Amino acid sequence: MLQAFGHLPFEWILFAVLAVAGFIAFYAGRMALAAAPVTGGEMGRLHSQPNYHGFFVVMCTIIPAALVFLGYWLIGDNFVRDQLAGELPARIVEGGQLQLSQYIDRLSDYATRRETILTGDALFDAASNRFAQLTGQVRLMTVFLALVVAGGGFHFGRRRINREFRARTFVERGINFLLFLCAAIAIFTTIGVVLSLVFETIRFFTIEGGPTVTGFLFGTDWNAQTGANFGMLPLFFGTLMIAMLAMCVAAPIGLFSAIYLSEYASPRVRTWVKPLLELLAGIPTVVYGFFAATIIAPLVRSGAQWVNALPLVPDNFLAAQPTSALAAGLVMGVMIVPFVSSLSDDVINAVPQTLRDGALAMGATKSETIKQIVMPAALPGVIAALLLAVSRAIGETMIVVMAAGGRALITPDPTSDLTTVTYQIVALLTGDTEFDSAKTISAFALGFVLFGVTLVFNLIALRVVQKYREKYD
Amino acid sequence: MASATPLITPVVRAERTDNPIKIDCRNINVFYADNQAIHDISLLIPDRAVTAFIGPSGCGKSTFLRCLNRMNDTIDIARVDGKIMMDGADINDPAIDPVLLRSRVGMVFQKPNPFPKSIYDNVAYGARIHGLASGKSDLDRIIEKSLHRAGLWEEVKDRLAAPGTSLSGGQQQRLCIARAIAVNPEVILMDEPCSALDPIATARIEELIDELRERYCIVMVTHSMQQAARVSQRTAFFHLGKLIEVGDTETIFTNPTNQRTQDYITGRFG
Numbered sequence: 061m062l063q064a065f066g067h068l069p070f071e072w073i074l075f076a077v078l079a080v081a082g083f084i085a086f087y088a089g090r091m092a093l094a095a096a097p098v099t100g101g102e103m104g105r106l107h108s109q110p111n112y113h114g115f116f117v118v119m120c121t122i123i124p125a126a127l128v129f130l131g132y133w134l135i136g137d138n139f140v141r142d143q144l145a146g147e148l149p150a151r152i153v154e155g156g157q158l159q160l161s162q163y164i165d166r167l168s169d170y171a172t173r174r175e176t177i178l179t180g181d182a183l184f185d186a187a188s189n190r191f192a193q194l195t196g197q198v199r200l201m202t203v204f205l206a207l208v209v210a211g212g213g214f215h216f217g218r219r220r221i222n223r224e225f226r227a228r229t230f231v232e233r234g235i236n237f238l239l240f241l242c243a244a245i246a247i248f249t250t251i252g253v254v255l256s257l258v259f260e261t262i263r264f265f266t267i268e269g270g271p272t273v274t275g276f277l278f279g280t281d282w283n284a285q286t287g288a289n290f291g292m293l294p295l296f297f298g299t300l301m302i303a304m305l306a307m308c309v310a311a312p313i314g315l316f317s318a319i320y321l322s323e324y325a326s327p328r329v330r331t332w333v334k335p336l337l338e339l340l341a342g343i344p345t346v347v348y349g350f351f352a353a354t355i356i357a358p359l360v361r362s363g364a365q366w367v368n369a370l371p372l373v374p375d376n377f378l379a380a381q382p383t384s385a386l387a388a389g390l391v392m393g394v395m396i397v398p399f400v401s402s403l404s405d406d407v408i409n410a411v412p413q414t415l416r417d418g419a420l421a422m423g424a425t426k427s428e429t430i431k432q433i434v435m436p437a438a439l440p441g442v443i444a445a446l447l448l449a450v451s452r453a454i455g456e457t458m459i460v461v462m463a464a465g466g467r468a469l470i471t472p473d474p475t476s477d478l479t480t481v482t483y484q485i486v487a488l489l490t491g492d493t494e495f496d497s498a499k500t501i502s503a504f505a506l507g508f509v510l511f512g513v514t515l516v517f518n519l520i521a522l523r524v525v526q527k528y529r530e531k532y533d
Numbered sequence: 534m535a536s537a538t539p540l541i542t543p544v545v546r547a548e549r550t551d552n553p554i555k556i557d558c559r560n561i562n563v564f565y566a567d568n569q570a571i572h573d574i575s576l577l578i579p580d581r582a583v584t585a586f587i588g589p590s591g592c593g594k595s596t597f598l599r600c601l602n603r604m605n606d607t608i609d610i611a612r613v614d615g616k617i618m619m620d621g622a623d624i625n626d627p628a629i630d631p632v633l634l635r636s637r638v639g640m641v642f643q644k645p646n647p648f649p650k651s652i653y654d655n656v657a658y659g660a661r662i663h664g665l666a667s668g669k670s671d672l673d674r675i676i677e678k679s680l681h682r683a684g685l686w687e688e689v690k691d692r693l694a695a696p697g698t699s700l701s702g703g704q705q706q707r708l709c710i711a712r713a714i715a716v717n718p719e720v721i722l723m724d725e726p727c728s729a730l731d732p733i734a735t736a737r738i739e740e741l742i743d744e745l746r747e748r749y750c751i752v753m754v755t756h757s758m759q760q761a762a763r764v765s766q767r768t769a770f771f772h773l774g775k776l777i778e779v780g781d782t783e784t785i786f787t788n789p790t791n792q793r794t795q796d797y798i799t800g801r802f803g
Contacts, residue, residue, distance in 0.1 A: 417604065418642060422635065422658060
């Protein structure tokens with residue numbers, strides 16, 4: 061029976077228990093209020109509506125139970141593992157911590173399957189059985205404990221209810237805390253990601269025979285696959301080059317289409333064109349990458365070859381590679397057009413009509429109004445949109461993986477193949493990876509640099525917006 | 534009912550005006566898509582005087598005002614019929630460039646709308662786009678003169694580089710008036726110029742309007758009948774897109790010929 065309990069999808073049971081308990085608690089709370097004697101007070105008026113009393117009891121019941129379940133999630137599995145490790149024969153335990161942990165992983169894998177599969181290895185099957193049994197015990201204890209504390213909370217909550225009880229205040233506080241918790245989770249996740257990047261980066265630089273910090277940041281040689289050279293400048297150069305090419309496409313096209321849409325287009329055109337433009341944002345980047353690699357890259361190459369064939373141009377003036385930074389940059393530019401245009405369109409529309417009317421009534425033409433009044437007023441928002449697009453271009457991965465080539469070079473020639481930070485992270489972390497080699501960990505260092513750069517861009521964007529923001533009301 | 538006494542008595546300065554006609558509007562109709570906002574209005578507007586448009590909300594007075602500098606052109610669905618003769622030329626004639634027309638007909642809006650630029654650049658804006666100044670010193674002179682006429686010079690002369698939006702509401706509205714004056718217009722349209730201001734700023738603007746009428750033809754939309762009585766020489770009463778009555782302000786407020794005008798100025802509706 062215990063084993064069977066170990067097989068069930070436990071999370072669903074927890075949810076079911078919490079939901080049923082909450083449901084009962086809600087109605088019990090309301091009923092407790094209805095049964096409460098009408099006392100004097102403010103002519104017997106309720107301080108809180110019946111639903112608040114219901115939710116108060118729900119809170120008293122569910123929160124302690126949820127804490128018990130949270131405890132299970134945090135330590136339950138480890139408890140089972142430790143217990144089992146103590147019971148396993150010495151020859152397995154002696155194999156070292158890593159091997160033991162892998163062995164128990166496999167046990168757990170078998171133990172949590174719905175039907176018991178026997179491997180034929182008597183020790184393994186017995187251990188796996190024992191694992192399921194232990195898990196079942198721990199889970200049963202968890203549910204029991206949860207029910208006990210839920211019952212206690214339920215009783216406590218219901219006892220407090222009377223017609224003057226200020227249930228609403230408690231419920232509002234609970235909601236307040238719940239919302240705070242959600243915000244805190246987002247923040248802690250970010251902090252966690254940053255910390256993991258930081259620790260892995262430190263590990264990378266402390267590997268014996270590994271690169272130094274300056275060698276990493278300012279080295280011009282990147283050859284991570286053989287674990288020889290870790291100079292990230294060529295990657296960084298490639299990233300900035302492709303992002304710049306992309307912005308050369310996206311900034312003018314996005315901005316001008318935003319101006320057209322918000323200032324010139326008739327409402328009919330606008331209702332059609334704006335969604336179509338935003339559709340571009342919905343295309344998966346892998347499709348863009350495919351398009352860049354199969355259509356744009358060959359075009360760029362033949363263009364470069366044509367330039368090379370011109371009189372007076374040296375034969376190898378342009379690299380004319382089959383995949384190139386230019387191809388990736390052009391397609392990436394098209395991809396981020398909707399970001400620029402959609403955000404800019406919003407900020408341009410947010411410029412008050414009274415400003416346009418003011419300029420037009422002075423005898424300014426439409427283009428003068430846009431150039432001299434509307435755009436300066438919208439500028440902070442437009443800059444923020446552009447910087448956001450740059451962040452997006454720097455972080456974009458799929459298009460560069462498919463169309464940018466992959467050679468770590470520093471060259472001003474956009475028809476050469478280049479590599480980027482994101483490309484290298486993909487290359488380092490796909491396929492067979494060992495998480496203790498310098499090659500793999502260098503991906504974290506790259507990620508850390510990438511994070512730093514986009515952070516700086518976002519900070520600049522914030523500063524610009526704050527400094528030049530005009531207040532209209 | 535007809536014997537009700539007017540609540541508002543015009544002040545002395547609202548004298549009769551026999552000035553020459555500046556704008557002659559004949560049979561104006563305005564449509565927003567299929568909706569007719571103005572019904573066959575004909576109206577004479579004298580030069581160097583303040584003409585006030587009064588009437589309840591939605592009666593078409595602002596729409597009619599916006600016909601006078603063709604601001605309705607900027608609304609796609611708006612259509613204007615009829616002739617508006619300014620100094621003998623029809624401003625709706627296709628040969629007339631609305632940009633040039635608007636340099637002759639300035640406008641001040643309901644809510645102060647200084648551009649997101651410095652005080653100096655706000656006033657310089659019109660002069661610059663119309664090429665009115667021959668150089669920096671000329672531009673400085675235009676700006677000083679305009680700010681003087683708008684009664685703002687003393688308050689801002691030391692901080693011309695400050696943003697226009699840093700001024701108080703009343704100062705902003707006077708800045709907008711200075712901005713309109715700087716282009717050297719013949720007509721100034723004002724669309725409820727004081728409705729967003731407190732009584733002190735309002736009094737200051739009204740004083741200013743009274744000074745300005747010696748140079749310009751001023752047309753003003755107002756919600757406040759007291760204001761119309763205080764600053765205008767001619768008053769036109771609009772109701773439901775029609776011009777009900779127009780005449781010297783004193784006559785309109787003391788001896789209106791139309792029952793609806795009487796009802797409105799005595800506060801029976803609107």
